Amino acid sequence: MLVPVPVLVVAAALIGADGRVCLQRRPDEKAHGGLWEFPGGKVEPGESPEGALARELAEELGIALDLGSLEPCGFAADGGLVILLYACRAWSGEAAALEGGAIGWFAPDALSAQPMPPLDYPLASQVCRLLSQGHI
Numbered sequence: 001m002l003v004p005v006p007v008l009v010v011a012a013a014l015i016g017a018d019g020r021v022c023l024q025r026r027p028d029e030k031a032h033g034g035l036w037e038f039p040g041g042k043v044e045p046g047e048s049p050e051g052a053l054a055r056e057l058a059e060e061l062g063i064a065l066d067l068g069s070l071e072p073c074g075f076a077a078d079g080g081l082v083i084l085l086y087a088c089r090a091w092s093g094e095a096a097a098l099e100g101g102a103i104g105w106f107a108p109d110a111l112s113a114q115p116m117p118p119l120d121y122p123l124a125s126q127v128c129r130l131l132s133q134g135h136i
């Protein structure tokens with residue numbers, strides 16, 4: 001059976017100097033409104049995943065990622081969506097919620113206590129595990 005090509009989404013687990021991780025709360029009026037997720041968005045035609053991530057984080061948070069510091073961290077998928085998650089410890093600028101919503105910085109083991117879209121729970125567990133193992 002043929003199925004539609006899934007939408008590709010890229011997202012970042014930004015890890016601050018104090019070890020906390022950034023989540024972004026989606027504006028209420030959007031799909032998944034009010035839920036916390038990793039900043040990022042859809043890869044547009046002609047973009048690389050890393051290029052799309054850099055664009056999204058510049059637009060949403062006003063920061064410039066150091067692309068060399070991105071670590072592939074995990075993926076999650078359902079029928080229509082594939083999310084690639086990268087860990088990142090290096091960027092310039094101060095992250096702020098520029099497109100509505102809010103951002104918060106959470107201890108790794110508190111990430112999955114936030115209300116999230118379903119695909120984000122396994123991603124948050126993966127971030128937590130890789131951080132505890134010193135891999136990211």
Ligand SMILES: Nc1nc2c([nH]c(=O)n2[C@@H]2O[C@H](COP(=O)(O)OP(=O)(O)OP(=O)(O)O)[C@@H](O)[C@H]2O)c(=O)[nH]1
Nearest residue numbers: 009010011030031032037038039040041042117119120
């Ligand atoms: N950035 C991001 N998106 C996620 C995560 N988890 C998850 O289910 N998504 C979903 O993946 C899609 C990301 O697309 P987007 O952020 O570019 O879409 P949007 O609805 O804000 O904007 P749009 O107006 O371009 O459609 C959204 O449906 C979002 O809820 C996540 O951790 N990070």
